[in-house]
Amino acid sequence: MTSTxxxxxxxxxxDSSVLSGTDFTPSPRRRPRRRYRLTPLxxxxxxxxLFALFFLWPGVLGLAYSFTSxxxxxxxxxxxxxxxxxxxxxxxxxxxxxxxxxYTAFSVPLGYALSLALAVALTNLRARxxxxxxxxxxxxxxxxxxxTGVIWRWMFGENFGxxxxxxxxxxxxxxxxxxxxxxxxxxxxxASSWAGAAFNMLLFxxxxxxxxxxxxxxxxxxxxxxxxxxxxxxxxxxxxTSVLVVLLMTLGQMKEFAMIQALNNGGxxxxxxxxxxxxxKTGFGQSDVGxxxxxxxxxxVILMIIALVQIAISRKANS
Amino acid sequence: MNNRxxxxxxxxxxxxxxxxxAACSSPSSDESAPLQFVLSGDGTQGGGYQKMADKYFxxxxxxxxxxxxxxxxxxxxxxxxxxxxxxxxxxxAANVDPLWKDQLLDLSSIAKDDKVLPTLTVEDPADGKVKAxxxxxxxxxxxxxxxxWDKAGVSYPTDVSQTWTWDEFVAKAKQVxxxxxxxxxxxxxxxxxxxxxxxxxxxxxxxxxxxxxxxxDDEGRTALEYFKGMNDxxxxxxxxxxxxxxxxxxxxSGQVAAYYSGVWQIADFQANITEFAWASVPTPQQPVKxxxxxxxxxxxxxxxxxxxxxxxxxxxxxxxxxxxxxxxEIAGCLPSVSGLTVNYPKDADAFALYNAEIAASPAVSAVQxxxxxxxxxxxxxxxxxxxxxxxxxxxxxxxxxxQTVDAIIASTKAGLR
Numbered sequence: 001m002t003s004t005x006x007x008x009x010x011x012x013x014x015d016s017s018v019l020s021g022t023d024f025t026p027s028p029r030r031r032p033r034r035r036y037r038l039t040p041l042x043x044x045x046x047x048x049x050l051f052a053l054f055f056l057w058p059g060v061l062g063l064a065y066s067f068t069s070x071x072x073x074x075x076x077x078x079x080x081x082x083x084x085x086x087x088x089x090x091x092x093x094x095x096x097x098x099x100x101x102x103y104t105a106f107s108v109p110l111g112y113a114l115s116l117a118l119a120v121a122l123t124n125l126r127a128r129x130x131x132x133x134x135x136x137x138x139x140x141x142x143x144x145x146x147x148t149g150v151i152w153r154w155m156f157g158e159n160f161g162x163x164x165x166x167x168x169x170x171x172x173x174x175x176x177x178x179x180x181x182x183x184x185x186x187x188x189x190x191a192s193s194w195a196g197a198a199f200n201m202l203l204f205x206x207x208x209x210x211x212x213x214x215x216x217x218x219x220x221x222x223x224x225x226x227x228x229x230x231x232x233x234x235x236x237x238x239x240x241t242s243v244l245v246v247l248l249m250t251l252g253q254m255k256e257f258a259m260i261q262a263l264n265n266g267g268x269x270x271x272x273x274x275x276x277x278x279x280x281k282t283g284f285g286q287s288d289v290g291x292x293x294x295x296x297x298x299x300x301v302i303l304m305i306i307a308l309v310q311i312a313i314s315r316k317a318n319s
Numbered sequence: 320m321n322n323r324x325x326x327x328x329x330x331x332x333x334x335x336x337x338x339x340x341a342a343c344s345s346p347s348s349d350e351s352a353p354l355q356f357v358l359s360g361d362g363t364q365g366g367g368y369q370k371m372a373d374k375y376f377x378x379x380x381x382x383x384x385x386x387x388x389x390x391x392x393x394x395x396x397x398x399x400x401x402x403x404x405x406x407x408x409x410x411x412a413a414n415v416d417p418l419w420k421d422q423l424l425d426l427s428s429i430a431k432d433d434k435v436l437p438t439l440t441v442e443d444p445a446d447g448k449v450k451a452x453x454x455x456x457x458x459x460x461x462x463x464x465x466x467x468w469d470k471a472g473v474s475y476p477t478d479v480s481q482t483w484t485w486d487e488f489v490a491k492a493k494q495v496x497x498x499x500x501x502x503x504x505x506x507x508x509x510x511x512x513x514x515x516x517x518x519x520x521x522x523x524x525x526x527x528x529x530x531x532x533x534x535x536d537d538e539g540r541t542a543l544e545y546f547k548g549m550n551d552x553x554x555x556x557x558x559x560x561x562x563x564x565x566x567x568x569x570x571x572s573g574q575v576a577a578y579y580s581g582v583w584q585i586a587d588f589q590a591n592i593t594e595f596a597w598a599s600v601p602t603p604q605q606p607v608k609x610x611x612x613x614x615x616x617x618x619x620x621x622x623x624x625x626x627x628x629x630x631x632x633x634x635x636x637x638x639x640x641x642x643x644x645x646x647x648e649i650a651g652c653l654p655s656v657s658g659l660t661v662n663y664p665k666d667a668d669a670f671a672l673y674n675a676e677i678a679a680s681p682a683v684s685a686v687q688x689x690x691x692x693x694x695x696x697x698x699x700x701x702x703x704x705x706x707x708x709x710x711x712x713x714x715x716x717x718x719x720x721x722q723t724v725d726a727i728i729a730s731t732k733a734g735l736r
Contacts (some may be wrong), residue, residue, distance in 0.1 A: 073418040074417060158562070159564060159572075159574075179557040181715070267563060268561035268711075269711045269712040269715025269717050281703065286734060
């Protein structure tokens, strides 16, 4: 059972009999009855229909739109690769994409460190409030990204935010959290790291609990201190989960939209406008659906490359 | 047996899912269903439409359901409804959308019979029919925190015959700031509507479209530079325009000497400002006396929803002199119908000042909303506002004034293609 839990991210380790929903493995000479073959399909029919309806079909439509001058209404004229060639020479697109990479490069390590620190702290907590603490730290995950953005906006509002209120009450000057591009980005990174840490913390808690306690006991007998135990036992023990968390966070941050939209609308100006905001504004704001679809397809390819690279790393980590 | 149960559960689950998806299709036009009226901001304007809907129900027994959605979502909601073939019966829309422009009822007779202002009566160039009526007349204006100005002992004009330039206004507001410790001298809604008014006061014609040609004059450039100066020197909270902080909330905090907004705020201020006294004052001019006025929104009726006659009947009832006057008094707005005497229960002088400023404004002050409506009729949709968006980038230091002007022209051209 333990081995199964540790190989969540390892497809080749998946037990087909478990996935098929039955512990019955037919012998080569005896073909399964028809209903056994249909059961898994029927059980997953809902998901398949939803996936096809809300992911696959819009994806196909998006790909089709990207070769047209469609504006969300009116005629849909085929223009070949024009949208893609236009993208290739669009500095605003590159700027938004570059900003997204920078945002991801800062927010993923910070989010990783924060969620792991929380997991380690809550795993080692011996106090009676352990469960309550886990629930409290998990609450941010239940809050919608829009609400998270609004909360952080209240905290870091330039004119009447809580943080500036404290600073000015202590005699300092108001900090331009919103109108300074770098400070504004820093606030967004902090907010997204805080919001995402809760879910990743749970994954890490599960992974840490799967590391055999005998390893720690042996290390303690050998005189290893807490830091050494963490570096030599915990980190290698949770490597597959770490890879999964980094993959999920990277893909999530590359697609960040709602929270930054609520927090500062990509501001000041467009200084922190990320790629999905750019796509949204182009598609829905400027009614340039064909062009926005082309940008979406480029983003999809980038995300697939990132995912493939990280899956390869994950396999390596597992092996 | 277990396997049978499992298969049965799977079949039932799949069936339930498909049934729930099927339920997402457009609803039937139920005879007993109320007329649906989608709008934004009725709650902050005294619930005028809700009260009129209640009155209509009492008089006719026909229920009108008011659906108040956030302003930012209104356009998207109507588009989604059109694409799902599930439009409401009535909407107070920001503009006519190319997506549903061909599904509008002809309101020409209501516009004519109820004397809708000629400047706000726009015919669809395609067939000469009026398909959108101005919900009310909206106009840009200046509010001050009266307590701060009085406390500082700084004078200000009170009616349209008294004038002040932007230079004089800024100097006086800075005196107020210094004397009272107010955090800012001025805040302004981050909107192209307000910015256009500001440009007109500097003698600009704003973003001018002449056929396929788009231009932006030197007076407009000067106005934008002046505006940036006010943002850069801390006279205005820069975060309002560059990062979307709430201008109204900033003013309501009592820490700002003046607020450049519009007539629609009066009802909200009456209800929600209790900590200090406020007043409407003439807008500064540099050197032009101007505002920016037009339709607050456009009332449209959608055809093909199974209730065309009832929809038209309600709109006609709403625009009858007695009912429309009552609506304006409840919602605290200027009428877009001529020949009415509206008795505002409070702040009548503020409404009078707005009317006087509208009368004193040049012709350019009247064209923004009607031009946009014509563009909507012609199938040109521009949800973004290049004037605002590029000004924000200018204020944020992302581009120079020259780049800003060029970008305004280029983006406007692209948006209207």
